[in-house]
Amino acid sequence: MTRLVLxxxxxxKGYAAPxxxxxxxxxxxxxxxAPGEQVALRGPSGTGKTTLLHVIAGIVRPDAGSVxxxxxxxxxxxxxxxxxxxxxxxxxxxxxxxxxxxFSALENVALASMFAGPAKVGRARELxxxxxxxxxxxxxxxxxxxxxxxxxxxxxxxxxxxxxxxxDEPTGNLDRDNANAALxxxxxxxxxxxxxxxxxxxxxxxxxxFERVLDLATLNRAAALGAKA
Amino acid sequence: xxxxxxxxxxxxxxxxxxxALSTSVTALSLALASGLVMAVLAIGAQSRTAFTIxxxxxxxxxGARGSQLQLVLNSVFHLExxxxxxxxxxxxxxxxRPGVRAAIPYAVGDNWRGFRVVGTDARMFDAxxxxxxxxxxxxxxxxxxxxxxxxxxxxxAARTLARVGSAIHPSHGVDEGHExxxxxxxxxxxxxxxxxxxxxxxxxxEGMFRMGGHVLRGGGEEYHAEHDEEIPDAVKxxxxxxxxxxxxxxxxxxxxxxxxxxxxxxxxxxxxxxxxELFDKLGWMDRVLTLVAALTMLVGAASIVASLxxxxxxxxxxxxxxxxxxxRRGQLSTVIVLEAAAIATFGALGGxxxxxxxxxxxxxxxxxxxxxxxxxxxxxxxxxxxPLCLVALGAACGVIxxxxxxxxxxxxxxxxxx
Ligand SMILES: Nc1ncnc2c1ncn2[C@@H]1O[C@H](COP(=O)(O)OP(=O)(O)OP(=O)(O)O)[C@@H](O)[C@H]1O
Ligand SMILES: [Mg+2]
Numbered sequence: 001m002t003r004l005v006l007x008x009x010x011x012x013k014g015y016a017a018p019x020x021x022x023x024x025x026x027x028x029x030x031x032x033x034a035p036g037e038q039v040a041l042r043g044p045s046g047t048g049k050t051t052l053l054h055v056i057a058g059i060v061r062p063d064a065g066s067v068x069x070x071x072x073x074x075x076x077x078x079x080x081x082x083x084x085x086x087x088x089x090x091x092x093x094x095x096x097x098x099x100x101x102x103f104s105a106l107e108n109v110a111l112a113s114m115f116a117g118p119a120k121v122g123r124a125r126e127l128x129x130x131x132x133x134x135x136x137x138x139x140x141x142x143x144x145x146x147x148x149x150x151x152x153x154x155x156x157x158x159x160x161x162x163x164x165x166x167x168d169e170p171t172g173n174l175d176r177d178n179a180n181a182a183l184x185x186x187x188x189x190x191x192x193x194x195x196x197x198x199x200x201x202x203x204x205x206x207x208x209x210f211e212r213v214l215d216l217a218t219l220n221r222a223a224a225l226g227a228k229a
Numbered sequence: 230x231x232x233x234x235x236x237x238x239x240x241x242x243x244x245x246x247x248x249a250l251s252t253s254v255t256a257l258s259l260a261l262a263s264g265l266v267m268a269v270l271a272i273g274a275q276s277r278t279a280f281t282i283x284x285x286x287x288x289x290x291x292g293a294r295g296s297q298l299q300l301v302l303n304s305v306f307h308l309e310x311x312x313x314x315x316x317x318x319x320x321x322x323x324x325x326r327p328g329v330r331a332a333i334p335y336a337v338g339d340n341w342r343g344f345r346v347v348g349t350d351a352r353m354f355d356a357x358x359x360x361x362x363x364x365x366x367x368x369x370x371x372x373x374x375x376x377x378x379x380x381x382x383x384x385x386a387a388r389t390l391a392r393v394g395s396a397i398h399p400s401h402g403v404d405e406g407h408e409x410x411x412x413x414x415x416x417x418x419x420x421x422x423x424x425x426x427x428x429x430x431x432x433x434x435e436g437m438f439r440m441g442g443h444v445l446r447g448g449g450e451e452y453h454a455e456h457d458e459e460i461p462d463a464v465k466x467x468x469x470x471x472x473x474x475x476x477x478x479x480x481x482x483x484x485x486x487x488x489x490x491x492x493x494x495x496x497x498x499x500x501x502x503x504x505x506e507l508f509d510k511l512g513w514m515d516r517v518l519t520l521v522a523a524l525t526m527l528v529g530a531a532s533i534v535a536s537l538x539x540x541x542x543x544x545x546x547x548x549x550x551x552x553x554x555x556x557r558r559g560q561l562s563t564v565i566v567l568e569a570a571a572i573a574t575f576g577a578l579g580g581x582x583x584x585x586x587x588x589x590x591x592x593x594x595x596x597x598x599x600x601x602x603x604x605x606x607x608x609x610x611x612x613x614x615x616p617l618c619l620v621a622l623g624a625a626c627g628v629i630x631x632x633x634x635x636x637x638x639x640x641x642x643x644x645x646x647x
Contacts, residue, residue, distance in 0.1 A: 051640075059553060059639045080557050087555020098550045100644065102243045110235055115555035119235030156554075 003071060005163050005196040006033035006056065011065035011075075012222075013051060025051050026062070027222040031214070035163065038187055038197040040207045043216030047223040049200040052216070053166045057090050058082035070163050087115035091157030091195065093186065095169035097149045098139040105152045106137040113159045120159060127155035130192070131185060146174060152183045158193050165190050167199045171206055183209065196203070234542065236559055240551070241567040244544070251536040252572055255529060263619050264583020269518045270611035271584070272591055272603060280603045281504040284424050285471075286362035287333075289480060291315065291323060291499035292469040297497035298507055303387035304335055304469040305500055306425045306599055307345040311337050315494055316447045317465035319592025323472065325511075328479040331358045334467040336437040339399040339409070344385045346399045346430045348437025350374055355417070359473060364426050369393040369417035379413040382429045383421040384600055391415055397430065401442060410441050416520060423602035472498075526619065529576065530626045533569050537630035548634055550644035563636040566627035573623020577616035584612070584625040 008031035014024045025048045033039055043049050054060035056067060058074040061082075067074045070089055077085060086092075099108050109124035128137060131151040141149055150170070157165050170186060171179035183199075183206060190197040199206065200216075207213050217223050245252045292300040293313030302309045317334075324332035336348035337536045351371050352358055364382065372378035379397055381389075391397060395415045400408045413432060421427055438445060439454040446452070474480055480498045487496040497503050546625040547559050588605035596602050 054640050057553070080559070083552065083555055083557045086553075092553055094550075094553075094643070098546075098553070100547055101552060102247045107235075107239075109240075110232075111551075112554045114235045115551075115557075115560070119232040121232050121235070 003035075004032050004068070005035050005037070005070060006031065006198070007066075007068040008032070008056070009066050009068075011062045011067060013048075013055060013060065013062045014222075024222040026055065026220055028052065028065075028220050031219060033164070033196045033198060036045045036191070036194055036196055037076065037212065038190065038210060040210035040213045041198060041200040041216055041219070042188070042202060042204070042213060043200070043220070043223065044202055048217045048220050049202075049216060050168055053092075053168050053198070053200060055166075057092055057166055058086045072196065087112075088117075088160055089162050091160065091162040091165040093153050093157045093165065093167040093170045095172040096142075096219060097153035099149055099152055099156075101141060104138045104140055105133055105144065105148075108141065108152055109156045109159050110158045116160045123161075124155070124159050126156055127189075128152070131155050131189065133144070147178050147181065150174070150178075151185060154182075154186050156188055158189060158195065161193060162195055165195045165197045169201050169203070170199060171201070171203060176205070179203075179206065216223070232242050233321075237564050238567060240564045241571060242538075244564070245568055245571060248536065248540055251540075252575075255532045255536055256572050256575035256579060258532065258557070258624075259526065259529040259573060259619060260579025260583050262522055262529050263577055263580030264523040264587060266526060267520060267580060267584040267611045267615045268587035268591070269515060269522055269608075270615070271609040272452040272588065273519075274609055274611075275517045275603050275607060276595065276601065277505075277508050279423075279603070280599075281501040283362070284504070284601065285426075285500055286304065286359040286473065286479075287331075287471040287500060288474045289318070289472040289483070289496055289500060290469050291472060291483075291494055291496050292494060294495050297503050298349055298493060300469065300495055300497045301500055301503045303337070304471060305345075307337075307428060308425075308599065311468045312495075314446070314466040314468055317462050318468060319494060320467050320470045321462070323470055323483075326476055326479070326483075328475045329472060330418050331355075331471075331473040332476050333359075333471045334434055335471060336434050336441070336466070337468045339401055339437070339440065341385075341397050341399045341430045342389055344382070344389075344428055344430050346379075346431050346432060346437075348434035350434055353431065354380070362422060362424065364419035364422050366417045367420035369415070372431065372433055373417055374435060377411060377413045377436055378416045378432040378433070378460045380417040381415055381429070382419050382427040382600070384596065386418045392478060393418060399430070399432070399440065411436075421602075423600070425600035428600040434467075435460075452626065526622070528571070530619075530622045533572050533623055533626040537565060537569060537627065538633065541630050541633045544634075545642045547635055548637045549639045552637060552639045553643060558635045560639075561637065562631040565631035565634045566624050569627025569630070570624040573620045573626075576623070577619045580616060580619070581612075 008028055011026055011028045013026040014022050017023045055062050062075050074082060097185055103111060105128060106124055109128060110119045110121045113120040131154060167186060171182050174182055201207055250551060252373055290300050290304045292316060295312040299309055299312050303311050320334050323329060333349055333353050339346040351374055354371050356363055356365055370381050381391060398408050398415050438460055444451050445464045445466055447466040452464040454460050483496050484498055487494045585605055588603060592603040
């Protein structure tokens with residue numbers, strides 16, 4: 001059996017509520033992704049989708065459990081090590097793309113490789129060409145259409161050739177056509193780059209396009225609590 | 230852009246460009262402040278040396294009873310008015326003293342186009358007697374002591390465009406005023422000494438005695454020199470006698486003789502001490518100026534803190550994105566400190582321009598007013614220390630906003646829709 005890209009075991013994460021009580025947000029006994037696999041994770045608002053992605057990306061440290069990505073237990077690394085590790089192994093696509101305003105399309109993509117070693121300008125250019133933006137390399141984000149910004153965000157997530165790409169509501173504020181195009185782009189590009197893809201969304205139109213769909217309401221034993229609260 | 234230009238410096242640079250206005254205003258205020266500090270310190274140090282040590286070939290001045298400072302200002306710096314005269318006999322006596330290497334008589338009271346006319350004798354230009362600080366002839370020759378001839382200091386020649394062969398008309402008084410009838414012919418122009426001597430018009434002292442309208446009171450009664458008649462020594466007067474000694478010992482002796490035991494004359498000795506005392510009295514001005522300039526620098530530095538700190542609010546999201554892309558907390562803090570240090574560096578660079586401008590203006594004013602010439606290119610410790618302190622101060626100012634950058638939390642600051 002090939003080694004898994006993502007292997008989550010008994011992950012728990014809780015927060016202190018304003019009244020001081022402890023609220024359990026995540027309680028995920030198990031989640032696994034094979035290399036190159038594409039999975040959709042659905043769940044209504046407040047079920048911990050973003051929190052789960054943050055835990056997988058090493059942005060948030062779980063209270064308990066292990067998060068193995070490409071064989072490394074992220075939860076055990078200290079913060080600086082997680083940052084460096086994230087730069088090298090995880091691509092992250094945000095719902096609002098979160099491009100950097102003062103930097104051109106090419107710079108946005110190349111910058112993301114700067115924290116994982118010497119900047120890969122050539123690869124950044126190549127990826128932007130692959131998503132059809134060769135003519136827009138020097139454009140600042142606000143001069144790009146929403147769809148073009150999305151493509152820059154996808155190229156950015158892939159610049160370090162990560163084995164795992166995480167996408168949080170990647171079609172959240174796109175209309176139906178754009179949403180379909182964006183999703184297709186994300187999936188195709190991940191496939192071309194041999195990256196496993198985990199998309200979280202509460203949008204059924206997004207979720208239904210995936211062969212493997214996980215429901216956070218059942219995956220996360222704390223979800224019912226969080227969603228109700 | 231090449232791979233190598235992707236660095237933390239790129240992030241800092243871009244942010245400075247995005248906040249170009251506050252960056253340049255802050256840098257400008259730092260430039261003014263640091264330029265001012267450097268100029269005050271450098272001008273203070275340079276002029277102190279120039280006024281105390283390098284201003285004159287002489288050791289002492291002997292003049293009428295009064296203030297030593299006024300004597301020095303009048304006879305060495307050719308400022309202020311003459312405190313009075315000495316009888317010729319006093320000059321003869323001191324000149325004959327063993328150990329007096331040179332005793333040069335000055336008679337003043339006239340000007341030509343605002344430049345002091347000094348009656349003296351040809352030994353004034355004898356470098357063997359007075360050393361290299363006394364002016365040498367650059368063009369022409371020294372005046373003949375029996376003729377109406379003049380030698381111009383280099384600054385006078387440059388300002389008035391007078392040349393060897395030009396005729397000049399001295400006027401009475403130290404400012405422009407009533408013109409004497411006598412015509413003097415310029416026979417020589419002196420090489421620059423960068424001292425007040427460059428601002429003088431030199432004529433034979435005999436000519437000064439004979440200038441129309443001049444009165445000699447050396448004999449107790451008024452005496453008007455007549456043409457073709459020898460002036461008796463008894464009626465002659467000098468404004469001051471400039472002295473060079475073989476050894477400082479004589480200075481002590483004469484100081485006791487004239488200042489402590491005598492009543493008729495004042496000896497200003499050593500000239501450097503008299504000027505140093507003046508500088509010490511004026512020292513508070515220097516300190517106040519330096520303090521004001523240093524405070525301006527602090528305010529400028531505080532505005533680095535303010536502008537970066539304020540910008541932090543809108544930059545939180547950007548920094549959170551960078552963190553999500555793998556930037557470490559320390560790297561983000563470094564970016565902010567780099568920005569602060571860069572603003573301070575721009576300020577320091579601009580400071581050199583401000584310094585140079587102030588010094589050029591100060592040099593022209595000081596040269597026109599005193600003949601002392603500052604050198605803007607001369608090194609001074611403050612030229613290295615002030616910029617270094619400024620950059621260090623700037624970087625230190627970056628620490629506060631950098632701390633804010635350090636505390637950016639991806640999960641919180643990326644916004645709710647991430
Ligand atoms: N820093 C925090 N402190 C306290 N509670 C938090 C914190 N972050 C998240 N939560 C809680 O965790 C729960 C899950 O939040 P999360 O953002 O993961 O939901 P989500 O599934 O992404 O929702 P949405 O679809 O609306 O984005 C929510 O109830 C939220 O209040
Ligand atoms: Mg969410």
